[in-house]
Amino acid sequence: MTATPSIVLGANVFGWSVPAEQSTAILDAALERGLTAIDTADVYSHWAPGNVGGESETIIGNWMRQRGNRSRLQIHTKGGAPGAPGHLANANATAAYLTKAVDASLRRLGIDCIDLYYVHYDDKVTPPDDTLGGLQRLIEQGKIRAIGASNYSPERLTLAMETSAKHGLPRFSCLQTHYNLADRSGFESGLGPVCANYGLSVFAYYALAKGFLTGKYRNAGDAAKSAARGGGATAYLTPRGLRILAALDKVSAAHNANDAQVALAWLTSRPRVKAIASATSIPQLDDLAAAMTLKLSPGDIAALDAASVGG
Helix, strand or coil, X not given: CCCCCCEEEECCCECCCECHHHHHHHHHHHHHCCCCEEECCCCCCCCCCCCCCCHHHHXXXXXXXXXXXXXXXXXXXXXXXXXXXXXXXXXXXXXXXXXXXXXXXXXXXXXXXXXXXXXXXXXCXXXXXXXXXXXXXXXXXXXXXXXXXXXXXXXXXXXXXXXXXXXXXXXXXXXXXXXXCCCCHHHXXXXXXXXHHHCXXXXXXXXXXXXXXXXXXXXXHHHHCCCCCHHHHHHHCCHHHHHHHHHHHHHHHHHCCCHHHHHHHHHHCCCCEEEEEECCCHHHHHHHHHHHHXXXXXXXXXXXXXXXXXX
16 A cells, blocks of 8 residues: 555545535545545445435545546545444444445445555444454455554553454554644543554544634634534634644744644644545645645744643
8 A cells, every 4th residue: 555645635524515526526636636545434424414324435436436546546434433323323343343334335435445444433342353353354355455443542442452463463553533733632641652652653533623723713703603613613712722823823924824734734743643634625625735745843843832732
């Protein structure tokens, strides 16, 4: 598998806030800008009215078939998320469930092999040797190339890694988790040391803190203007949050960049960390592309670290 770009295009918006036709245009533009890795999941986007889950994978699959570009892409998807309806109900981390989930994702994506497959949520009860044994068989069958953990606790991730070593089972190569400049302590005090100990790559979602780190939301009035995103950003409107925005503004001005680009560049400057970020417009894709080439100085990073301490 080719090297993964520092920023992965999040596809949770496809079939939700971005309809199929617009998703195709976003995907075309993303590939043109070097965003060659796409992160999706079997449950995306079941929460949208009229959806049942699998819409994102289907849109991506149709696009790849129309464009004939599968060889240029890395496809990352996930299975085992609880709480979804219909055919995705009763999800868990057992080998039996994940085997069915992988086959269904392959059908929707229209491909023979998934480049990176995540256990979307640890169910906290399935023994890791069951989960990993099932994934081993899928690797042997050529249906997946590499495996990752998503939304695992430090304890269960450690157990999974120890089980891999003890029983000669495939090991998770990465963790997908919530991490960004405004949300640091949960990862850095718990999962971060586990990932460092086992040499795991980290794929960070909510990379822009639900839009707050774009700098668009600086008061309650700004947040009220966006029904879709503003509500999530209001939680960050604290003295610490405003201190982070002030630091982003200063670094952005020094680089002729914007806050979103700098926040993503900070994230991907962390050891072994890559960012997952979605886009609903071409200008947002331009920000992702710019962030991939933006190099922050040690002084820039120190200023952002100092502003974001304590959270």
